[in-house]
Amino acid sequence: MLDTLHERRRTFVAGRDLVHQGQSDQAAYILASGWACSYKLLQDGQRQIVDFQIPGDFLGLRSVLLHVSDHSIEPVSDIEVTEVLASDLLDAFARTPRLAAAVLWAASRDEAMVVEHLVNLGRRNSAERMTHFLLELGRRLSLVGLGSKAGYACPLTQYHLADALGLSAVHVNRVLRQLREAGMVTFREGFVTFDDYDRLAVFAQFDPTYMDQKGPLLA
Amino acid sequence: MLDTLHERRRTFVAGRDLVHQGQSDQAAYILASGWACSYKLLQDGQRQIVDFQIPGDFLGLRSVLLHVSDHSIEPVSDIEVTEVLASDLLDAFARTPRLAAAVLWAASRDEAMVVEHLVNLGRRNSAERMTHFLLELGRRLSLVGLGSKAGYACPLTQYHLADALGLSAVHVNRVLRQLREAGMVTFREGFVTFDDYDRLAVFAQFDPTYMDQKGPLLA
DNA sequence: CGGAGGGTTGATTCCCCTCAAAATCAGTGG
């Protein structure tokens, strides 16, 4: 069923937005390779990154369901996606209720992720926040074979981290140094290396149950 | 269709959790009267309130869809709810695809709300954050006839505000005083009064488009 | 070879936290 949806394959270059805040009648995409991020801009130019998307993730699902996009999406690296037209998706829901249930499950999982980010911003200090973020990303990448408890390749800049964690880029740099010198985690030259995974997990109170869902409910 | 789901009516007293983090196979509820809040606890005892629910809102939808609850729900005041059993909801999805689409839309709207809270925590200072929060609540209450641009009744304590906004209760108190003395908004004795709505909206960069959705897409 | 993007470091400032103590208020039982 899903295969019939995989329509057009497209590529986008790093830095040029796929979706703009306020845009309507948008298509959704499934990310085939590369990384992207979804973010919101404030009027004064500040931005908050809501989440990063890695291969296998949906892009812009909420934009389709709400008819209008409340956020922008930027490719972090060059990316390949397969486009899913809104109309096709809706038709598929009507013909295959279980697909709707599956998408509902996926949307809930996304929301659980955003909720955990909210906790991260609201109640953890900068070092815990950074650690939790890097661990979460590692776990997600592991699930699709792109990482392990040793580490992973990571195309993000320190500016990306700052905008995701609600910190300044300068402070991100200091926190990374602190974590590196403490022998906990190293972020350098496009790679994240976990120097002491277990200590990191305790330090950040990292409890991954919110991302390890059993899969869609059996309707 | 929805009416057949409205099963048991139940009441809960303020302060005693309806749903516990980690609980599985939970029912969902529709809030008939009173206020509730969903929150997550950290191991060190801090808590982050994710959202408040007001009459008409769904409670615990995500818990049902994910089989297990990643958050707790506490009644802020005494509340009345109607219980919706998970099994009934799933049956209804199978029989009425449009209902699934509608619930998917509702879930997306909830997520948009959480995303805005994320921006609030990440990129606004305490006064802007407070203002934005009070405006959002006012708008939501207005939609169900419980508020206006003049203000609304609000059962929250300053501790609730602190846990929702990622601040300390002491600082919440100072911010409220500051806003009151600036002639912008008054939070007192269970009432929020907007003293200068337009100035507040500009100050907090409050753009309510993320909550004014047109309704479920027509499948 | 100049420029842009990204990373690093220091000095200073300030927002918000923590600790501490009162004041106010609602409920409760004697």
Added chain:
DNA sequence: CCACTGATTTTGAGGGGAATCAACCCTCCG
């Protein structure tokens, strides 16, 4: 009717974490 208790709000003093401002470095690339 009042003493007592606990929850909530208020205010002050002091400290610290992160922001801001300002350089400087490096690498890559047209």
